[in-house]
Amino acid sequence: MARTRDQAPSQRATVKQTAARADYEAATLYKIIDEALVGTVSIAVDGQPFALPMMIARIDEHIYLHGSRTSRIIKHLTAGHEVCIAFTLIDGIVVARSGMNCSANYRSAVVHGRGEAVDGAEKAELLHQITYALIPGSKDDYREHLPEELKATSLIRITLNEAACKVRIGGPKDDKDDVHLPYWAGVIPLTHVYGEPIPATDLPAGIETPEYALKFPLRD
Numbered sequence: 061m062a063r064t065r066d067q068a069p070s071q072r073a074t075v076k077q078t079a080a081r082a083d084y085e086a087a088t089l090y091k092i093i094d095e096a097l098v099g100t101v102s103i104a105v106d107g108q109p110f111a112l113p114m115m116i117a118r119i120d121e122h123i124y125l126h127g128s129r130t131s132r133i134i135k136h137l138t139a140g141h142e143v144c145i146a147f148t149l150i151d152g153i154v155v156a157r158s159g160m161n162c163s164a165n166y167r168s169a170v171v172h173g174r175g176e177a178v179d180g181a182e183k184a185e186l187l188h189q190i191t192y193a194l195i196p197g198s199k200d201d202y203r204e205h206l207p208e209e210l211k212a213t214s215l216i217r218i219t220l221n222e223a224a225c226k227v228r229i230g231g232p233k234d235d236k237d238d239v240h241l242p243y244w245a246g247v248i249p250l251t252h253v254y255g256e257p258i259p260a261t262d263l264p265a266g267i268e269t270p271e272y273a274l275k276f277p278l279r280d
Contacts (some may be wrong), residue, residue, distance in 0.1 A: 073172055073224045081166070083225040086121070092169045092225060093118045095252075096147040097194065099171075101125065103143055114234050117193040118143070120222050123171065124178075124190050129214040137175025137216045145171045145218070153248040156232035157241045165247065169225045173218040183215045190215075197272030 067084045068074035075082035083089075093099070095114065102195040112133055116188045117124050123145070127134045135145055152165040178186060183212055232245045257273040 066094045068171045068224060072170070073170070073222045075224050075226055078226070081226045081228055083227050084223075085225075086220070088167075088225045088227070089169050089171075089220060089223050090118060091096070092147050092149060092167050093123060093220075094193075095167075096169075098151055099123075099147045101133055101145050103133055103141065105136060106131065115194060116147075117190040118220070119186070119189055119193055122217050123220060124186060125175075125216045125218070126187065126190065126213055129212060131214075134214045134216065137218075138214055139178045140174050140176065142174055145217065146211070147171075147175075150250050151229075154232050155245055155248065157234045157238040157243045157245050161232060161234055161238075163228065164202050165228050166225050167225065171218065171220060171222055171223040173220075173222060176217045176219075178215040178217050184210060186215060186217075187213070194274065196277050197275075198270070200237060201261075201270065201272075 063076055065079065065082075068082070069084065084108075097115055098113050099113050099116045101110065101116075104110070110133060114125055114127070114133075123237065125134070125137065127140075129135070147169045149167045150164055154163040154165060156162045186204070187205060187210075191202065197278055231247055234245060254276050255278075257269050259269065
């Protein structure tokens with residue numbers, strides 16, 4: 061892990077609280093985003109804060125957000141304004157011998173950047189790529205976009221060049237005087253499990269469930 065402050069990309073993307081958990085490696089950032097699927101997108105408009113959870117896809121060193129062109133957040137980002145996006149994965153509940161020392165094992169990332177609108181043929185192709193990124197293995201399993209869909213949808217690109225990750229692993233960190241107390245301590249792991257695919261109620265007969273759905277997330 062790249063944990064020293066001189067490896068942080070900027071002052072605002074520097075982990076200060078519990079800095080030993082910082083990680084500025086691109087590989088760590090990419091893995092967190094790819095697993096999280098959903099990020100909390102935060103903006104400020106006329107001094108008023110707004111935050112919205114959104115599904116976000118990463119393609120190489122960029123992340124992409126898409127939504128209705130009438131959305132407040134989408135319009136704000138289309139204009140090139142600043143944005144902050146947070147991703148979090150909880151890997152376990154850490155139980156200590158005191159409530160103050162209970163914690164969680166987690167992987168988190170905070171991305172700073174500016175929105176960049178994507179248009180034209182690139183937009184149409186990237187909207188397909190975003191679906192493939194969110195649903196790995198599903199390439200070419202969709203019809204083409206309709207003109208009215210493309211017109212109603214805005215696509216925003218944000219470069220991943222200003223971000224910081226924070227990771228906690230391991231067991232509880234109890235006070236030395238608490239170790240011999242008669243209370244259980246340890247980690248309750250948390251895993252994400254995808255269930256069996258449920259076909260649409262109007263699915264025509266003869267269409268079998270594809271492998272990417274049966275084995276989701278099936279990485280290409």
